[in-house]
Amino acid sequence: MWFPVNPRSATPIYQQLVDGIKESVAKGVLPYGTKLPSVRELASTLTLNHNTVAKAYQQLEREGVIEVIQGRGTYVTAAFPGEPPDYRARLAKLEDMMKQMLVEAHYLNLGDDALLSLLVATMNEWKKGRTGS
């Protein structure tokens, strides 16, 4: 298991890990029940300190993405059936991201149609990386 990590980036390393793992889960690369590498194992693979990886795992657990089973390891959580917790806050966050995207699109001289096309294209590419289930 591998995640690209850039120590010089402005976004903290542990956050990069959180984002990367959430993305892998969303894409289906890490299906429900997958055992993640242990904190120390992943740390040594990525040449990071174990505390950094632990911090990422803890945040992922708080977000409900993974579950820790005592003394056994860490596993990907099953998808939520209905509305996830913090639905309103998450939706607000998504709308915020959209607004920022519209601002960026403006500075790229992209009209609404061009932006939508680009999004659809990105969705399709996304699906290629997806594993069944």
Place this chain on the structure above:
Amino acid sequence: MWFPVNPRSATPIYQQLVDGIKESVAKGVLPYGTKLPSVRELASTLTLNHNTVAKAYQQLEREGVIEVIQGRGTYVTAAFPGEPPDYRARLAKLEDMMKQMLVEAHYLNLGDDALLSLLVATMNEWKKGRTGS
């Protein structure tokens, strides 16, 4: 001139200013050529440290959103007719934002259609706030 700034937010104040000004420009609220208030003036209006405002202006200049004319003041830059500078970098950034958006949508159990509808709705609301550009 006024921009909503929240000192309690996790995003840095200078970044909130950058985002707010870029948004106002994109929406046409601040059309080409508009003279921005001086660093110290805006700082006192928003009760911020002038270093914070200066940092925001510097970043906006770097991004080509505003121009400083020595001894005259700071002005909103005209839109680029064709491809803007740093086109590739900006496009990559936009695609990155899209991917993050797709991840968020997954955890909200939003399908592709629902996400697209939400984006179209956000676009339309956006246009309401727009002044002819």
Place this chain on the structure above:
Amino acid sequence: MWFPVNPRSATPIYQQLVDGIKESVAKGVLPYGTKLPSVRELASTLTLNHNTVAKAYQQLEREGVIEVIQGRGTYVTAAFPGEPPDYRARLAKLEDMMKQMLVEAHYLNLGDDALLSLLVATMNEWKKGRTGS
């Protein structure tokens, strides 16, 4: 004999067992003298490591909830007629739990009356599960 145990919970499994057995005894589901299953038997019923069950039994014995009779098995201890041993320590613990409860109630915007009503309601529901002791 069965106790609900959740390996995903943050509270250790052996602690969940201790709590569950104490609760069953308090409710009268396990009356005085009941023979508990052997460590290995309970471990296999609940698919737990036998060390985990042994740890729970040891703590329960220390708390005076159960008694091990060498070569015969493990039995629920009879209730003490008057003041139980460690009275002061246990009372201090109870008062500590109350204080924590008051803190929680504060953050739930629950007034004193609302909290008392909730406690009385919980007591009544509790009694339903009770077998005459």
Place this chain on the structure above:
Amino acid sequence: MWFPVNPRSATPIYQQLVDGIKESVAKGVLPYGTKLPSVRELASTLTLNHNTVAKAYQQLEREGVIEVIQGRGTYVTAAFPGEPPDYRARLAKLEDMMKQMLVEAHYLNLGDDALLSLLVATMNEWKKGRTGS
């Protein structure tokens, strides 16, 4: 500002800090807007590492008890007007604490009335420590 901390306790130091600060806020000892000591200052007062204090502050911020103002310091948040976030989860936690309390009361041979009296007494003592507002 001072909080009792026991490094040998089973509950982690950072959690003891969280509990202690939440209690002080609930009691009104730390009213809305109070500036907390800086992470490093509190760490040196309690002879703890700054990381430990920082971890406590971060959790308190997540729970909405305190707010960080960038570069300025940490302040006690105003009370929520209506239902707090995570209302259901918090209420479930409170009910869990009550059940555990009932179990403990049983082993102290405390009847329902005795337990209620003790709770009322604890509430009243609690109020003494309370500062107006």
Place this chain on the structure above:
DNA sequence: GTGGTCTAGACCACC
């Protein structure tokens, strides 16, 4: 000055 991040390394509880 203020909080946040990260490494190195030790120690501990749980299973």
Place this chain on the structure above:
DNA sequence: GTGGTCTAGACCACC
């Protein structure tokens, strides 16, 4: 083996 906690100490961004 597994995650969690803690200290010591360095470095950084923000205001």
